[in-house]
Every structure is written in C-alpha cells, then in structure tokens.
Amino acid sequence: MDRRNAFTLIEVLVVIAIIALLMSILMPALSRAKDQARAAICLSNLHQWGVVCGMYTGDNKNQMPHLRDFDWVGPLYQYHRNIELLLCPSASRPRYVPMYNNELVGGKFKAWVKWRDYNEDGVEEIVIGSYGINMFIGEYDKDERSDDLLWKTTLFKGAAYVPVLTDSAEDEDTPRPGDEPPEYDGQIYIVPPRNRNEMRDRCIDRHLRNINVLFDDWHVSKVTLKKLWRLRWHREWDIRIRSIGMPTAWNDPSHWMFTYPDD
Numbered sequence: 001m002d003r004r005n006a007f008t009l010i011e012v013l014v015v016i017a018i019i020a021l022l023m024s025i026l027m028p029a030l031s032r033a034k035d036q037a038r039a040a041i042c043l044s045n046l047h048q049w050g051v052v053c054g055m056y057t058g059d060n061k062n063q064m065p066h067l068r069d070f071d072w073v074g075p076l077y078q079y080h081r082n083i084e085l086l087l088c089p090s091a092s093r094p095r096y097v098p099m100y101n102n103e104l105v106g107g108k109f110k111a112w113v114k115w116r117d118y119n120e121d122g123v124e125e126i127v128i129g130s131y132g133i134n135m136f137i138g139e140y141d142k143d144e145r146s147d148d149l150l151w152k153t154t155l156f157k158g159a160a161y162v163p164v165l166t167d168s169a170e171d172e173d174t175p176r177p178g179d180e181p182p183e184y185d186g187q188i189y190i191v192p193p194r195n196r197n198e199m200r201d202r203c204i205d206r207h208l209r210n211i212n213v214l215f216d217d218w219h220v221s222k223v224t225l226k227k228l229w230r231l232r233w234h235r236e237w238d239i240r241i242r243s244i245g246m247p248t249a250w251n252d253p254s255h256w257m258f259t260y261p262d263d
Contacts, residue, residue: 032208038089039207042167043220045085046131049165050218052079053154062155064138064164072133072172073118083118086129087111088167090206097126106130106169108186108204114171132168132201134175136234137216149234151216159216161232166223167211168202175199175233177241181225181249185256203228209260226250226262 007015056079057063065075073086087093091111094104098113101124106112116127137151151162169188179199182188189200202211203225210222213231223231229246232238249255250262 035090035208039210039212039222042088042090042207042212043222045088046165046212046214046220048080048085049076049131050214050220052076052085053164053214054218055079057154062153064152064154066139067133067135067172071116071118072138073114073116073127073129077118083127086127086131088130088206088212091130091167093128100124105188105190107188108169108206110169112168112170127171129171130167130169131165132170133165133172134163134233135172136174137162137164149236151235154216156216158232160219162216163213163231163233164216165214166202167204167206167213169204170201173198173201175202175228177229177237177244179229179247181247181255181257199228224261225257226260 053064053076056065056076065072077083088111091106091109093111094113098104101115103115104113111128111130112132114127114129115124117124118127119125136149139150139152156162173189174195175198176195179197181203182200185205187200188204189196189198204211205225207222210224211228212220213223214220226246229241250257252258
C-alpha cells in the first residue's frame, strides 16, 4: 500500500519555534545595522556642512556667519542650495507645519521646525532640521552672551575640539559647563528657566549613545554623550569646567547615563 509522507504537528511546531528563535536573534542585529547606516548618512551630511562652512569662511575672512536673529541657515544657503542637508535620517519630520512665526521644538528622534529667511530674499519660509549650531562660534546681534567667550574666527589653536554643528533638538544653543545632563533619555531644554541646561538639546541618544559633531577644523566625528562636557564650546570652557567639575549626576547608579562611556 502507498503511504503518504507528511510533517507531523510536532515537527511543524518545532520548525516554527526555530524560525521564531532565529528572528528574535536577527532582528536586533538588523535594527542596529539600520541605526549604523543612518548614523553614517548623518556623518556624511555634517561632512557636507564642513565643506559649506569652509567655503563660507574662506570668502569671509575666516569668520562664521553673523547670527542675526540666531539664524545660520540663511547665510550658508547660497553655498549648498540643498535644504535636505539639515535633516539627520534618524530624525523624523513633523506631522504638521506650524503657522507663520510659530515653531516646533525637536527631540531625540524628531526634527525642529523654524521660520527662517534661508533664501536671503527677505521672505521667511519653513525650515526643518535636526542639527544645531554652537552659538559661541560667531558674532550675533543679541546681548545674552558675553562677548569675550565668542570664538568669532575659525583660526585659533585647538580648533579640532570646538564644536560648530551637532545633532540637536534645536537649531541653536549656548551650552555652559554647569549645565546638568538630562534627567531621563530624551529630556530636552525648555525655557524657562532661561539659558540653563541648554546642553540637553544635544545630549540625546540619537546614534547608539553618541551624537555626530562637526568641529571647527571641519572634521566630523561621533562623540559619546558624556564627552560633550569635555569639548571646548567657548573660549573659557577649559577654565570653567575645571572649577565646576563634571556633572555629579554621572556618579549616581540610578541615572540613565551612569553606564555610558566617559572617554
């Protein structure tokens, strides 16, 4: 008599269990690979910004744009004409566009939205981005920041340790040595209080415990979150960080950044 060969129910269940086990092992690896790919594209974007900034400063006596109304996008636009460079692939676009002169704060994986005259034609338009400039890098027309802290020029010793653009939840910030790290992953700087803890906009776990940074010598590198306090944001940073010390929160085992590397 002919006999039909077929899988038993037990064999089918075993195969399904093996497939499920393999998927549970592979999915985190695939997710990590996607994160690394996004981080690589982000580094490429910042590298392009380094080229843009290099061309601008070469034409303007080695000075970064005068930050009128805190806008750096407009003055640099003529050197790239590609507004998509403002967006890290790990930061999603907003679901809606705010009305004129309104803005949206970004986040860990969310882009910020501003009204800016990036075409330099006198007409403001919506700008969506996920990188923020170090407000100590150039001159500006406001009085909130001490003039002796500003770099103004790009020619100085130690430029390789001075951030220009970074992954950020805002388009501009002025970090200070006394800024406290976020109390939880994703907490950002919100005013008021004014001019306090602005480092939180950059201390975001966007790229596997790192953010990407464009430095003043135009090289690009990933930086671990704790190391943000060791960079030279303004002219007196080294002096002030030695007197204030690193954030005490990092010595707290309950803090979410406690196990992060501090190199």
